[in-house]
Amino acid sequence: MTLDPLLPPDFIENRRIEAKLAQGRDGRGDLPDSIWETYSAFANSGGGSIYLGVKELSESHYVAVGIPDIEKVMGQFWNCLGDRNVVSHRLICDKDLVQVMTKTGNPMLIIRVPGASADIQPVYIHGDPYSGTYKRIRSSDVRCSREEVQEMLDAL
Template structure:
């Protein structure tokens, strides 16, 4: 995070809401089902942070009974690092995890990287395209329109390396 973790907590508490940079999920014992929408949204826009183990409803206070290891394992499996059968996301982003504390209680900070243009759109596999692809606008995960998905997919095709084109016998286009 560009700002310190404690400054981020202070900011979202003062705002009374998460925002374009940070999504907060209680996820005390089980990941919230909409976490994958947020992962998709951050991956398809500028990246962001997900904080697990805080309750937005309780003023961004630590969630009672937060099982950091269990929730971590659920996230790792869902993003596809626990085996392909558990993956919830297609075109998953790079991510990192750090254990932090808020009010002397553990929380899990997950940093989601923005996907490179050639790896977009990231989408919730079970929802398919276009219904499972999102973008982040303020504190909302907004479904991408069919036109936005089309543009991202075409951008992905245009971003293919020249070496790949040569292997399949295609010639790259050269401007001018």
């Protein structure tokens, strides 16, 4: 269990929660490339929350370290979200689904990804549904098989 007062007491990565450090090479903040795999996985698996600025110390212990340049990371997120070469569907239009939490030190960014309706699945990354569609299994983003993607496409 996490002991960080900025995180929920039962915070642990699972089917609905993902933590990412988002510090970048300079330690000031950068949007991690892997966020889009998680975005796709949550979208195709009923939704979830991505916490940026959280360090995993062990399997059940996380600490909020924050992101010094939060505006940069937010800008990167919104720019990429609108780019269909990055992600196929923009599920987040409401700024209320992207929240900055600051209580002490540097702010964290919490992104709530809604589950995509069956009529727009699969949500995929990098322009190719067959190589860029993910689903969430426990605390992992797992690439969907060609057959799984085809089932989603056939449901349209």
